[in-house]
Amino acid sequence: PKSYYRLQQIDFDGRTSFSDWIFLENTSGSALDNISFAPNPVSEYGAIKYFKNTAGAITIASYTVAGQLIYTKEIFTPKGFNEIPIEVANFLPRQGIYFVEVSDGDRTKRLKIIKD
Secondary structure (H helix, E strand, O other): OEEEEOOEEEOOOOOEEEOOOEEEEOOOOOOOEEEEEEOOOEOOEEEEEEEEOOOEEEEEEEEEOOOOEEEEEEEEEOOEEEEEEEEHHHHOOOOEEEEEEEEOOOOEEEEEEEEO
């Protein structure tokens, strides 16, 4: 989204002045905007949900709290809202706390997941 801003200054004597307009554009078109995993805690099936401004590949990986890689997969997803179903049996093998990393090549987000 595009935004325009300017500041108004009010002096002690009541006079006002304005700054020049500036233009800002949010360019965070990453695949990782507003990412979540639900349900959490999870038993059998869950889903990674996110919105992205462009189509492209993402990598999903799950790790133990000790940092051991359990599962990794690259998925091509379209522009817009995405929901990737996860069968938890392979993704998170037993009860406990795990970290799931989702990467679009530029940024990586880490989510904490609890398996019951």
